[in-house]
Amino acid sequence: MAKILFRLNGVSDDETNDVRELLANNAIDFYETSSGNWGVSMPAIWLSDDDQFEKAKALLNAYQDERTVRMREDYARLKREGKNKTFIDAVMQNPVHFTIHLALALLVIYLSVTLVLDLAK
Secondary structure: OOEEEEEOOOOOHHHHHHHHHHHHHOOOOEEEEOOOOOOOOOOEEEEOOHHHHHHHHHHHHHHHHHHHHHHHHHHHHHHHHOOOOOHHHHHHHOHHHHHHHHHHHHHHHHHHHHHHHHHHO
16 A cells, blocks of 8 residues: 655755655655645655655655755855845845735735724724
């Protein structure tokens, strides 16, 4: 019976590719499921053979530990060099997108407060 190894919700493409490569290089049989046309299914990497689960899990844990160290080192290096992306950088990169989302958030807050105050009367 198939067993889930790695959920792909919110996982970057480079990490997903690394996990695929890790499993393929270690001769572990797997398949993927997508989120489907409506986005309601669970995207994940599944193992075809339950007997390979412990080996695959150990490999995945070692990979994630190594990736965590590498990502933290990259972040620290970018921060030292002053090249890390900040909130202001993200806003400046796409100000229209930010303004629209801020306006929608403020509209929702306004409507919620107005509704509560009207109900309180």
